[in-house]
Amino acid sequence: MASRHCLRSIGCYSGRRPLSTQSTETSAPSSAHSLPPDWEESPPSLSDFAELPKDFGKNQLIETNEDFKRSLRGIIRKFPAISYAFAYGSGVFPQSDASASRITHSPHPNPPEAILKWQKGGGKMIDFVFATKFSQHFHSLNLNRHRDHYSFLGALGSGVVSHVQDAYGAGAYFNPYITVDGTMIKYGVVNFTTLQRDLSDWDTLYFAGRLHKPVKILHEEPNIRVANQRNLLSAVRCALLLLPPTFTEKQLYTTIAGLSYKGDPRMDYGSENPKKIDNIVTHQIRNFRILYHDLITSLPNVTYLDQQCFSKPDWMDDTKLDVRMSQDMDIERRGNIVRRLPKSFREKLYFLYQRKFSIPGRDFQEMLDASKDEDAQGVLKKQVGGIFDRRIAAETDLPDMVAKAVHQTVKWPATVQSAKAILTAGPARSWRYLQEKRDKAKQK
Template sequence: MIVWLRRPLLLPQRQLYRLYSTQPSPESSFQSLPPEWEDELPALSDFTQLPHKDFGKNQLIETNEEFKRALRRILRQFPAITYAFAYGSGVFPQSDGSTSRVTHSPHPNPPEAILNWQKGGGKMIDFIIATRFSQHFHSLNLSRHRDHYSFLGSFGSAVVSHVQDAYGAGAYFNPYVTVDGTMIKYAVVSFDTLHRDLSNWDTLYLAGRLHKPVKILFEEPNIRVANQRNLLSAVRCALLLLPPTFTEKELYSTVTGLSYQGDPRMDYGSENPKKIDNIVTHQIRNFRILYHDLIRSLPNISYVDQQTIRRPDWMDDTKMDLKLCQDMGAQPRGNMVRRLPKSFREKVYFLYQRKFGIPGREFQEMLEASKDEDAKGGLKKPVGGDFDRRIAGEKDLPEMVAKAVNQTVKWPSTVQSIKGILTAGPIRGWQYLQEKRAKGKEKQS
């Protein structure tokens, strides 16, 4: 049962500081991470109930105002939107525009702001739209935009919403749709599915898209909090995969690559094999905006060159690739294992259950004890237990974490890709697949 609170419950400041081995860095660009934020689980009714007035503003990546307005005009054609963002290479470039091979725009008659932002070449713009009630959304949307749907639309909103929620990652895609003179692809997801994936990493299909810079166009306070946890979880997971020292680009490439592990599009040549490197290289400043405060909030990771990050303009230096280091001790790494999203953490636990040969009943008792610790006082336990520390001391931890990522991503992504043929229709689905494969081959040549 969800209890709606007027204000978040706050522990005394000194008591909270004792729960953590460090405080948020005074060099942080804004104090958006008060020490109690990650352990609070209120259901918020408005943005005034956020842990801090600037909480989560790192998620609000800037574009120019005209482009943002053009994207919002597109979304106003759709009903019942709770949360929405635009993402992908049509929004944030993944290559040098001066060397682009695009010779024509897919947009029939786009606003000038979109042409200017995409520098004339033009790419289809991708959206994720979250709604409280999927069937209600599709009922209204079918009456307005029946041509957006494949033959499935003929069966009505109940069938469409069932296909959306019951198979794959819970998304329903309509590609190659023209709205306001602009070619777009949009996915409809339920609010609960989005919130759950951000919080638990059930599939990483939606959470993984938000690991990268996106343009948030419609906001919701509970999603902002859940996504802040999602971003911090991405950093923790990446740290478990990385060596003691690494660079910014290695960190952001590891974060970006999480949702591509096990994705059939990568395995079968439907994605550019250099996609991850392109995303990070051309969006390094936005990655810094997205993750810098989160990095500074963790006690076990630091920049090697502290002087550089004190410069007010350091984020704008896109040629620079700063080094970072992390504490590889069993205790801090055990804490990170303990703080992984619930569904994903249990996959890591199960892998080590098999490795250690722990009997099923003993293992279930351990998991139940862990759940009890989560529920105490409404707070998560801030430190890892004996099992977490044992896992953290294993040399194969990076391989096991990578395997858990693969298990999380592979099946939902595979089913979602197959489902896309139905939701897009055979012709548009095949067209989309062929275009993806052609782009992948072009980048390899």
């Protein structure tokens, strides 16, 4: 009950409120928009949205027009047993001013008018992620409805398909080049628990990284909304450890958007546009503000410097504006940031510094035990930086080590996920997808 009480005191996240120029964080909420300091440490188990405070996590609900949203929801209704779903990528939010004009052939056979209008007459395949409580159950139902969506693995049954999904890579199973309602889509399936764990702990950053960027959420679930709010706040903290004392708003969002691309083999081997990250941020700066602004102002160590722009009530709509920002480099505060990094990711950073400091295994294990999120009785502890966290925060190579930990988190799951596309999509479709990615990378 205590954890629910904490959540009920969390303020609004509409993304449209006036800016405060400096954030504060005390033992109790200082305003209607503040986060109680213990909400992350006591995540509840929710049965419905009524148990969340009003407007909590509404920053995640990026707007599109109603007709486009209805078309996307019409597509996901063709699939069974979905607990959470979102659409993402350049087919949903543009990544270039000129992208539509370059398209000479739409991939959509006969799309709804709303999709044609939203994509400005051109056409891009629309990417979806579906989370389901039981992977095998989803694939069993989906194979009965849509056997043609699957490669040869579908002939082996839902048990094999779900095993390939859950056991290898990042826990995703993608079917590309699928036509639904006259629209070309690619959809990935992930187990609900896998998604929730990646958002909270950053096991792979595969799904957490996709949700670091603006997406269109189409089917919601309250526990995922809470987990994703933690994920977004973790992205801000991680970016701060990578950035200098002063930086711009665009630099912050570019750092956040780039986290899940560090170590991604598609970036290393020319399968992604090298300017992709910059394009995402440049053309979605307003959506990034909606997604992150209230979270930024909830942190005690980040300040907006360009205070003259705060008098403009519509400043968030000014896409030419690049606000200057600063962060407090105090060792204690940065130690708290280290301590509040997601669990799996934080342990990778700890191991990197164990090797650097040559800490014996037994001593290091004692430190890990002392830094666990729970005490011996399983009660969650307050996440305050300890001696080891502050020692890490004092190191000048911290940005390099954080970047290395991100690379380690992303590389293997992303590599295996890309490799297993040969099985899940089939050789022909996976080769087509790779070639189209490379062609688009060369064009830009």
